[in-house]
Amino acid sequence: MIELYELAGSDAEVRFSPYVWRVRMALLHKGLAFNGLAWRFCEKTRLETACGGDRVPVIRDGDAWVKDSHDIAVYLDETYDGPRLFGGKGAAEQARLMEAFVTTTVLMPVFPMIAADVCACLDADSAAYFRKTREQVLGRTLEEAxxxxxxxxxxFRAGLAPLRMTLKGRSYFSGDTPAWADYVVFGxxxxxxxxxxxxxxxxxxxLHAWRERMLDAFGGHARSARLGYTNLPS
Amino acid sequence: MIELYELAGSDAEVRFSPYVWRVRMALLHKGLAFNGLAWRFCEKTRLETACGGDRVPVIRDGDAWVKDSHDIAVYLDETYDGPRLFGGKGAAEQARLMEAFVTTTVLMPVFPMIAADVCACLDADSAAYFRKTREQVLGRTLEEAxxxxxxxxxxFRAGLAPLRMTLKGRSYFSGDTPAWADYVVFGxxxxxxxxxxxxxxxxxxxLHAWRERMLDAFGGHARSARLGYTNLPS
Structure with missing residues:
Protein backbone atom coordinates (compact mmCIF):
# COMPACT_ATOMS: atom_id res chain seq x y z
CA MET A 1 0.00 0.00 0.00
CA ILE A 2 1.23 3.53 -0.79
CA GLU A 3 2.58 5.41 2.22
CA LEU A 4 1.92 9.13 2.37
CA TYR A 5 4.02 11.23 4.73
CA GLU A 6 1.89 14.04 6.08
CA LEU A 7 2.47 17.02 8.32
CA ALA A 8 0.73 16.31 11.61
CA GLY A 9 -0.15 18.35 14.67
CA SER A 10 0.50 17.49 18.30
CA ASP A 11 -2.57 15.33 17.76
CA ALA A 12 -1.17 12.92 15.17
CA GLU A 13 -4.54 12.68 13.41
CA VAL A 14 -4.54 16.38 12.60
CA ARG A 15 -3.20 16.62 9.02
CA PHE A 16 -3.19 20.17 7.73
CA SER A 17 -0.60 20.70 4.96
CA PRO A 18 -2.15 22.26 1.83
CA TYR A 19 0.31 20.37 -0.38
CA VAL A 20 -0.36 17.07 1.34
CA TRP A 21 -4.09 17.60 0.89
CA ARG A 22 -3.53 17.93 -2.85
CA VAL A 23 -1.91 14.51 -2.83
CA ARG A 24 -4.51 12.99 -0.52
CA MET A 25 -7.27 14.04 -2.93
CA ALA A 26 -5.17 12.86 -5.89
CA LEU A 27 -4.82 9.39 -4.35
CA LEU A 28 -8.57 9.21 -3.79
CA HIS A 29 -9.10 10.43 -7.37
CA LYS A 30 -6.98 7.55 -8.67
CA GLY A 31 -8.79 5.09 -6.41
CA LEU A 32 -5.55 4.07 -4.71
CA ALA A 33 -5.37 2.76 -1.16
CA PHE A 34 -2.87 4.61 1.00
CA ASN A 35 -1.66 4.88 4.54
CA GLY A 36 -1.07 8.39 5.88
CA LEU A 37 1.95 8.56 8.18
CA ALA A 38 2.32 11.42 10.64
CA TRP A 39 5.46 13.54 10.16
CA ARG A 40 6.43 16.65 12.05
CA PHE A 41 8.52 19.71 11.26
CA CYS A 42 11.13 18.56 13.77
CA GLU A 43 11.67 15.24 11.96
CA LYS A 44 13.49 16.54 8.89
CA THR A 45 16.35 14.04 9.09
CA ARG A 46 13.88 11.15 9.03
CA LEU A 47 12.86 12.15 5.50
CA GLU A 48 16.30 13.21 4.32
CA THR A 49 17.63 9.74 4.98
CA ALA A 50 14.76 8.11 3.15
CA CYS A 51 14.35 10.29 0.09
CA GLY A 52 16.80 13.17 0.11
CA GLY A 53 14.09 15.76 0.80
CA ASP A 54 13.14 17.54 3.98
CA ARG A 55 9.50 18.41 3.47
CA VAL A 56 6.23 16.66 2.82
CA PRO A 57 4.31 15.40 0.93
CA VAL A 58 6.44 12.40 0.15
CA ILE A 59 5.09 9.04 -0.93
CA ARG A 60 6.68 5.61 -0.83
CA ASP A 61 5.22 3.20 -3.35
CA GLY A 62 7.09 -0.08 -3.09
CA ASP A 63 10.70 0.87 -3.78
CA ALA A 64 9.80 4.22 -5.30
CA TRP A 65 10.06 7.40 -3.25
CA VAL A 66 8.46 10.49 -4.80
CA LYS A 67 8.44 13.98 -3.30
CA ASP A 68 6.71 17.28 -4.23
CA SER A 69 2.95 17.35 -4.70
CA HIS A 70 3.11 18.12 -8.42
CA ASP A 71 5.66 15.38 -9.11
CA ILE A 72 3.65 12.91 -7.06
CA ALA A 73 0.54 13.68 -9.12
CA VAL A 74 2.55 13.18 -12.33
CA TYR A 75 3.89 9.88 -10.95
CA LEU A 76 0.39 8.66 -10.10
CA ASP A 77 -0.94 9.53 -13.56
CA GLU A 78 1.99 7.85 -15.28
CA THR A 79 2.00 4.77 -13.06
CA TYR A 80 -1.69 4.02 -12.53
CA ASP A 81 -4.77 3.72 -14.69
CA GLY A 82 -8.04 5.19 -13.59
CA PRO A 83 -9.26 8.78 -13.95
CA ARG A 84 -6.47 11.10 -15.01
CA LEU A 85 -5.40 13.94 -12.77
CA PHE A 86 -4.02 16.06 -15.59
CA GLY A 87 -5.92 14.94 -18.65
CA GLY A 88 -2.93 13.70 -20.61
CA LYS A 89 0.80 13.90 -21.14
CA GLY A 90 2.12 17.44 -21.35
CA ALA A 91 -0.90 18.73 -19.47
CA ALA A 92 1.00 18.48 -16.19
CA GLU A 93 3.61 20.93 -17.49
CA GLN A 94 0.86 23.32 -18.50
CA ALA A 95 -0.62 23.08 -14.99
CA ARG A 96 2.44 24.80 -13.51
CA LEU A 97 1.22 28.27 -14.39
CA MET A 98 -2.16 27.59 -12.76
CA GLU A 99 -0.37 26.32 -9.65
CA ALA A 100 1.73 29.49 -9.45
CA PHE A 101 -1.40 31.62 -9.70
CA VAL A 102 -3.04 29.64 -6.88
CA THR A 103 0.08 30.18 -4.78
CA THR A 104 -0.05 33.95 -5.13
CA THR A 105 -3.84 34.33 -5.09
CA VAL A 106 -4.90 31.83 -2.43
CA LEU A 107 -2.02 30.28 -0.53
CA MET A 108 0.07 33.39 0.13
CA PRO A 109 -2.78 35.62 1.35
CA VAL A 110 -4.23 32.83 3.52
CA PHE A 111 -0.90 32.10 5.20
CA PRO A 112 -0.70 35.17 7.51
CA MET A 113 -4.38 34.79 8.38
CA ILE A 114 -3.97 31.28 9.78
CA ALA A 115 -0.26 30.96 10.68
CA ALA A 116 -0.90 31.50 14.40
CA ASP A 117 -3.64 28.86 14.24
CA VAL A 118 -1.28 26.40 12.55
CA CYS A 119 1.25 27.02 15.30
CA ALA A 120 -1.33 26.35 18.01
CA CYS A 121 -1.89 22.84 16.60
CA LEU A 122 1.77 21.83 16.72
CA ASP A 123 3.85 19.94 19.24
CA ALA A 124 6.22 22.17 21.22
CA ASP A 125 9.39 21.51 19.19
CA SER A 126 7.65 21.98 15.85
CA ALA A 127 5.87 25.09 17.13
CA ALA A 128 9.18 26.69 18.09
CA TYR A 129 10.65 25.91 14.66
CA PHE A 130 7.53 27.10 12.88
CA ARG A 131 7.32 30.34 14.84
CA LYS A 132 10.96 31.21 14.25
CA THR A 133 11.00 30.52 10.51
CA ARG A 134 7.54 31.92 9.73
CA GLU A 135 7.94 35.12 11.74
CA GLN A 136 11.04 35.81 9.68
CA VAL A 137 8.95 35.52 6.53
CA LEU A 138 6.07 37.59 7.92
CA GLY A 139 8.27 40.28 9.44
CA ARG A 140 6.05 40.28 12.53
CA THR A 141 4.70 37.86 15.10
CA LEU A 142 2.18 35.19 14.16
CA GLU A 143 -0.30 36.81 16.53
CA GLU A 144 0.14 40.25 14.95
CA ALA A 145 -0.55 38.73 11.54
CA PHE A 156 -8.52 38.31 -0.38
CA ARG A 157 -12.06 37.50 -1.52
CA ALA A 158 -11.86 40.03 -4.36
CA GLY A 159 -8.66 38.33 -5.54
CA LEU A 160 -10.58 35.09 -5.99
CA ALA A 161 -12.49 36.57 -8.97
CA PRO A 162 -10.71 34.35 -11.54
CA LEU A 163 -11.76 31.26 -9.58
CA ARG A 164 -15.40 32.37 -9.69
CA MET A 165 -15.05 33.18 -13.40
CA THR A 166 -13.92 29.61 -14.04
CA LEU A 167 -16.92 28.13 -12.24
CA LYS A 168 -19.39 29.91 -14.53
CA GLY A 169 -21.49 27.12 -16.02
CA ARG A 170 -19.24 24.47 -14.47
CA SER A 171 -19.25 22.58 -11.20
CA TYR A 172 -15.49 22.19 -10.88
CA PHE A 173 -12.35 23.99 -12.01
CA SER A 174 -11.63 20.93 -14.14
CA GLY A 175 -15.11 20.75 -15.71
CA ASP A 176 -17.88 18.29 -14.83
CA THR A 177 -15.75 16.35 -12.38
CA PRO A 178 -12.91 17.45 -10.11
CA ALA A 179 -9.28 16.85 -11.04
CA TRP A 180 -5.87 18.33 -10.32
CA ALA A 181 -6.84 22.01 -10.65
CA ASP A 182 -9.54 21.44 -8.03
CA TYR A 183 -7.22 19.65 -5.64
CA VAL A 184 -4.62 22.41 -5.92
CA VAL A 185 -7.14 25.03 -4.79
CA PHE A 186 -8.93 22.77 -2.33
CA GLY A 187 -5.71 21.96 -0.49
CA LEU A 207 -16.65 29.08 -4.20
CA HIS A 208 -18.35 28.16 -0.94
CA ALA A 209 -20.72 25.84 -2.85
CA TRP A 210 -17.78 24.38 -4.78
CA ARG A 211 -15.93 23.77 -1.50
CA GLU A 212 -18.99 21.96 -0.13
CA ARG A 213 -18.96 19.67 -3.17
CA MET A 214 -15.27 18.98 -2.61
CA LEU A 215 -15.87 18.22 1.08
CA ASP A 216 -18.53 15.72 -0.03
CA ALA A 217 -16.32 14.04 -2.64
CA PHE A 218 -15.09 10.48 -2.13
CA GLY A 219 -17.69 9.73 0.54
CA GLY A 220 -17.08 12.95 2.44
CA HIS A 221 -13.43 12.09 3.06
CA ALA A 222 -12.25 15.68 3.57
CA ARG A 223 -15.31 16.69 5.60
CA SER A 224 -14.60 14.01 8.17
CA ALA A 225 -10.93 14.95 8.62
CA ARG A 226 -9.90 15.65 12.21
CA LEU A 227 -9.87 19.37 13.07
CA GLY A 228 -6.99 20.81 15.05
CA TYR A 229 -8.72 23.57 16.92
CA THR A 230 -11.65 21.81 18.54
CA ASN A 231 -9.20 20.33 21.02
CA LEU A 232 -7.92 23.69 22.13
CA PRO A 233 -9.08 25.15 25.42
CA SER A 234 -11.85 27.66 24.68
CA MET B 1 -7.30 26.40 -46.22
CA ILE B 2 -8.54 27.51 -42.80
CA GLU B 3 -9.90 31.05 -42.70
CA LEU B 4 -9.25 33.07 -39.57
CA TYR B 5 -11.36 36.16 -38.94
CA GLU B 6 -9.22 38.75 -37.20
CA LEU B 7 -9.81 42.21 -35.78
CA ALA B 8 -8.08 44.68 -38.07
CA GLY B 9 -7.21 48.35 -37.86
CA SER B 10 -7.85 51.03 -40.44
CA ASP B 11 -4.76 49.49 -42.04
CA ALA B 12 -6.17 46.05 -42.80
CA GLU B 13 -2.80 44.41 -42.09
CA VAL B 14 -2.81 45.58 -38.48
CA ARG B 15 -4.15 42.62 -36.48
CA PHE B 16 -4.16 43.31 -32.75
CA SER B 17 -6.75 41.18 -30.90
CA PRO B 18 -5.20 39.26 -27.96
CA TYR B 19 -7.64 36.41 -28.47
CA VAL B 20 -6.97 36.22 -32.20
CA TRP B 21 -3.23 36.10 -31.50
CA ARG B 22 -3.79 33.05 -29.32
CA VAL B 23 -5.41 31.33 -32.28
CA ARG B 24 -2.81 32.56 -34.77
CA MET B 25 -0.05 31.02 -32.64
CA ALA B 26 -2.14 27.88 -32.15
CA LEU B 27 -2.49 27.43 -35.92
CA LEU B 28 1.27 27.83 -36.36
CA HIS B 29 1.80 25.37 -33.50
CA LYS B 30 -0.31 22.79 -35.31
CA GLY B 31 1.49 23.49 -38.57
CA LEU B 32 -1.74 24.42 -40.32
CA ALA B 33 -1.92 26.81 -43.26
CA PHE B 34 -4.43 29.61 -42.77
CA ASN B 35 -5.65 32.78 -44.33
CA GLY B 36 -6.25 35.72 -41.98
CA LEU B 37 -9.28 37.79 -43.00
CA ALA B 38 -9.66 41.35 -41.79
CA TRP B 39 -12.78 42.00 -39.73
CA ARG B 40 -13.77 45.21 -38.00
CA PHE B 41 -15.87 46.06 -34.97
CA CYS B 42 -18.48 47.65 -37.25
CA GLU B 43 -19.00 44.40 -39.18
CA LYS B 44 -20.83 42.42 -36.52
CA THR B 45 -23.68 41.33 -38.78
CA ARG B 46 -21.21 39.79 -41.21
CA LEU B 47 -20.17 37.27 -38.56
CA GLU B 48 -23.62 36.80 -37.05
CA THR B 49 -24.95 35.62 -40.38
CA ALA B 50 -22.08 33.20 -40.84
CA CYS B 51 -21.68 31.66 -37.40
CA GLY B 52 -24.15 33.16 -34.94
CA GLY B 53 -21.43 35.07 -33.08
CA ASP B 54 -20.48 38.73 -33.17
CA ARG B 55 -16.85 38.73 -32.15
CA VAL B 56 -13.57 37.26 -33.32
CA PRO B 57 -11.64 34.99 -33.42
CA VAL B 58 -13.76 32.80 -35.63
CA ILE B 59 -12.40 30.17 -37.98
CA ARG B 60 -13.99 28.52 -40.98
CA ASP B 61 -12.52 25.12 -41.77
CA GLY B 62 -14.38 23.69 -44.74
CA ASP B 63 -17.99 23.56 -43.58
CA ALA B 64 -17.09 23.94 -39.92
CA TRP B 65 -17.35 27.32 -38.20
CA VAL B 66 -15.78 27.57 -34.76
CA LYS B 67 -15.76 30.63 -32.52
CA ASP B 68 -14.03 31.51 -29.20
CA SER B 69 -10.26 31.13 -28.89
CA HIS B 70 -10.41 28.33 -26.35
CA ASP B 71 -12.96 26.35 -28.35
CA ILE B 72 -10.95 26.85 -31.54
CA ALA B 73 -7.85 25.47 -29.82
CA VAL B 74 -9.85 22.45 -28.62
CA TYR B 75 -11.18 21.96 -32.16
CA LEU B 76 -7.68 22.09 -33.64
CA ASP B 77 -6.34 19.55 -31.14
CA GLU B 78 -9.28 17.21 -31.72
CA THR B 79 -9.28 17.56 -35.50
CA TYR B 80 -5.61 17.63 -36.40
CA ASP B 81 -2.52 15.64 -35.57
CA GLY B 82 0.75 17.35 -34.85
CA PRO B 83 1.95 18.87 -31.58
CA ARG B 84 -0.84 19.11 -29.04
CA LEU B 85 -1.90 22.49 -27.74
CA PHE B 86 -3.27 21.13 -24.47
CA GLY B 87 -1.35 17.94 -23.86
CA GLY B 88 -4.32 15.61 -23.94
CA LYS B 89 -8.05 15.21 -23.51
CA GLY B 90 -9.41 16.84 -20.36
CA ALA B 91 -6.40 19.12 -20.19
CA ALA B 92 -8.30 21.81 -22.07
CA GLU B 93 -10.91 21.93 -19.33
CA GLN B 94 -8.18 22.29 -16.73
CA ALA B 95 -6.70 25.19 -18.72
CA ARG B 96 -9.78 27.32 -18.00
CA LEU B 97 -8.55 28.34 -14.55
CA MET B 98 -5.18 29.41 -15.96
CA GLU B 99 -6.97 31.44 -18.64
CA ALA B 100 -9.09 33.21 -16.02
CA PHE B 101 -5.96 34.09 -14.04
CA VAL B 102 -4.32 35.52 -17.17
CA THR B 103 -7.45 37.58 -17.79
CA THR B 104 -7.33 39.20 -14.36
CA THR B 105 -3.55 39.43 -14.05
CA VAL B 106 -2.48 40.47 -17.55
CA LEU B 107 -5.36 41.31 -19.85
CA MET B 108 -7.45 43.44 -17.51
CA PRO B 109 -4.61 45.64 -16.20
CA VAL B 110 -3.17 46.10 -19.71
CA PHE B 111 -6.49 47.17 -21.19
CA PRO B 112 -6.71 50.71 -19.72
CA MET B 113 -3.02 51.28 -20.48
CA ILE B 114 -3.43 50.71 -24.22
CA ALA B 115 -7.13 51.31 -24.97
CA ALA B 116 -6.49 54.79 -26.39
CA ASP B 117 -3.75 53.33 -28.57
CA VAL B 118 -6.10 50.61 -29.84
CA CYS B 119 -8.63 53.29 -30.71
CA ALA B 120 -6.04 55.30 -32.65
CA CYS B 121 -5.48 52.30 -34.96
CA LEU B 122 -9.13 51.87 -35.90
CA ASP B 123 -11.22 53.09 -38.83
CA ALA B 124 -13.60 55.92 -37.92
CA ASP B 125 -16.76 53.83 -37.45
CA SER B 126 -15.02 51.19 -35.36
CA ALA B 127 -13.26 53.89 -33.32
CA ALA B 128 -16.58 55.52 -32.45
CA TYR B 129 -18.04 52.16 -31.38
CA PHE B 130 -14.91 51.23 -29.44
CA ARG B 131 -14.73 54.56 -27.63
CA LYS B 132 -18.36 54.49 -26.61
CA THR B 133 -18.39 50.91 -25.30
CA ARG B 134 -14.95 50.96 -23.68
CA GLU B 135 -15.35 54.30 -21.95
CA GLN B 136 -18.48 52.89 -20.31
CA VAL B 137 -16.37 50.03 -18.96
CA LEU B 138 -13.51 52.28 -17.87
CA GLY B 139 -15.72 54.95 -16.34
CA ARG B 140 -13.50 57.62 -17.89
CA THR B 141 -12.14 58.61 -21.29
CA LEU B 142 -9.61 56.45 -23.09
CA GLU B 143 -7.15 59.32 -22.89
CA GLU B 144 -7.59 59.71 -19.13
CA ALA B 145 -6.90 56.00 -18.70
CA PHE B 156 1.12 45.53 -12.99
CA ARG B 157 4.65 44.14 -13.09
CA ALA B 158 4.44 42.99 -9.47
CA GLY B 159 1.26 41.11 -10.35
CA LEU B 160 3.20 39.08 -12.91
CA ALA B 161 5.11 37.28 -10.12
CA PRO B 162 3.35 33.92 -10.73
CA LEU B 163 4.40 34.05 -14.38
CA ARG B 164 8.04 34.53 -13.36
CA MET B 165 7.69 31.74 -10.79
CA THR B 166 6.58 29.38 -13.54
CA LEU B 167 9.58 30.19 -15.73
CA LYS B 168 12.04 29.13 -13.01
CA GLY B 169 14.17 26.45 -14.67
CA ARG B 170 11.91 26.42 -17.74
CA SER B 171 11.92 28.28 -21.04
CA TYR B 172 8.16 28.35 -21.56
CA PHE B 173 5.02 28.27 -19.42
CA SER B 174 4.33 24.89 -20.99
CA GLY B 175 7.81 23.46 -20.32
CA ASP B 176 10.57 22.96 -22.89
CA THR B 177 8.44 24.07 -25.82
CA PRO B 178 5.61 26.59 -26.03
CA ALA B 179 1.98 25.47 -26.08
CA TRP B 180 -1.45 26.84 -25.17
CA ALA B 181 -0.48 28.42 -21.83
CA ASP B 182 2.22 30.40 -23.65
CA TYR B 183 -0.10 31.54 -26.41
CA VAL B 184 -2.71 32.69 -23.89
CA VAL B 185 -0.21 35.00 -22.20
CA PHE B 186 1.59 35.98 -25.39
CA GLY B 187 -1.64 37.14 -27.04
CA LEU B 207 9.30 37.60 -18.99
CA HIS B 208 11.00 39.93 -21.44
CA ALA B 209 13.37 37.13 -22.47
CA TRP B 210 10.42 34.72 -22.75
CA ARG B 211 8.57 37.22 -24.93
CA GLU B 212 11.64 37.50 -27.18
CA ARG B 213 11.62 33.72 -27.62
CA MET B 214 7.94 33.84 -28.51
CA LEU B 215 8.54 36.63 -31.02
CA ASP B 216 11.20 34.42 -32.63
CA ALA B 217 9.01 31.31 -32.73
CA PHE B 218 7.80 29.93 -36.08
CA GLY B 219 10.37 31.87 -38.06
CA GLY B 220 9.75 35.15 -36.26
CA HIS B 221 6.11 35.22 -37.32
CA ALA B 222 4.92 37.47 -34.49
CA ARG B 223 7.97 39.75 -34.64
CA SER B 224 7.26 40.58 -38.26
CA ALA B 225 3.59 41.45 -37.70
CA ARG B 226 2.56 44.90 -38.91
CA LEU B 227 2.52 47.53 -36.13
CA GLY B 228 -0.38 49.93 -35.91
CA TYR B 229 1.32 52.97 -34.47
CA THR B 230 4.24 53.51 -36.81
CA ASN B 231 1.79 54.91 -39.33
CA LEU B 232 0.54 57.58 -36.98
CA PRO B 233 1.71 61.18 -37.35
CA SER B 234 4.47 61.77 -34.83
Missing part, protein backbone atom coordinates in the same frame (compact mmCIF):
# COMPACT_ATOMS: atom_id res chain seq x y z
CA UNK A 146 -3.68 37.08 12.89
CA UNK A 147 -4.92 40.18 14.72
CA UNK A 148 -5.77 42.18 11.57
CA UNK A 149 -6.86 39.31 9.35
CA UNK A 150 -10.46 40.52 9.21
CA UNK A 151 -9.26 43.70 7.54
CA UNK A 152 -7.62 41.71 4.72
CA UNK A 153 -10.57 39.43 4.06
CA UNK A 154 -12.31 41.67 1.50
CA UNK A 155 -9.23 42.03 -0.66
CA UNK A 188 -5.46 25.62 0.53
CA UNK A 189 -8.96 25.61 1.95
CA UNK A 190 -8.39 22.33 3.84
CA UNK A 191 -5.25 23.81 5.37
CA UNK A 192 -7.37 26.61 6.79
CA UNK A 193 -10.31 24.35 7.71
CA UNK A 194 -8.19 21.95 9.73
CA UNK A 195 -6.40 24.54 11.86
CA UNK A 196 -8.79 27.46 12.18
CA UNK A 197 -12.44 28.39 12.73
CA UNK A 198 -11.79 31.53 10.65
CA UNK A 199 -14.16 31.56 7.67
CA UNK A 200 -12.46 32.52 4.40
CA UNK A 201 -15.57 32.48 2.19
CA UNK A 202 -18.99 34.09 2.26
CA UNK A 203 -21.75 31.49 2.46
CA UNK A 204 -23.32 32.82 -0.78
CA UNK A 205 -20.05 32.66 -2.73
CA UNK A 206 -20.03 30.13 -5.60
CA UNK B 146 -3.75 56.33 -20.79
CA UNK B 147 -2.52 59.48 -19.04
CA UNK B 148 -1.69 57.78 -15.72
CA UNK B 149 -0.57 54.43 -17.05
CA UNK B 150 3.02 54.93 -15.93
CA UNK B 151 1.81 55.09 -12.35
CA UNK B 152 0.19 51.65 -12.64
CA UNK B 153 3.15 49.94 -14.26
CA UNK B 154 4.88 48.88 -11.03
CA UNK B 155 1.80 47.20 -9.63
CA UNK B 188 -1.90 39.86 -24.39
CA UNK B 189 1.60 41.11 -25.13
CA UNK B 190 1.03 41.05 -28.90
CA UNK B 191 -2.11 43.12 -28.41
CA UNK B 192 0.00 45.78 -26.73
CA UNK B 193 2.95 45.42 -29.11
CA UNK B 194 0.83 45.95 -32.22
CA UNK B 195 -0.96 49.10 -31.08
CA UNK B 196 1.41 50.86 -28.72
CA UNK B 197 5.07 51.81 -28.19
CA UNK B 198 4.40 51.62 -24.43
CA UNK B 199 6.78 49.07 -22.87
CA UNK B 200 5.07 46.74 -20.40
CA UNK B 201 8.17 44.82 -19.30
CA UNK B 202 11.60 45.71 -17.94
CA UNK B 203 14.37 44.57 -20.26
CA UNK B 204 15.94 42.46 -17.47
CA UNK B 205 12.67 40.70 -16.64
CA UNK B 206 12.65 36.94 -17.37
Missing amino acids: RADRESRLDS CFMWSRIVSPFELLDSDDV | RADRESRLDS CFMWSRIVSPFELLDSDDV
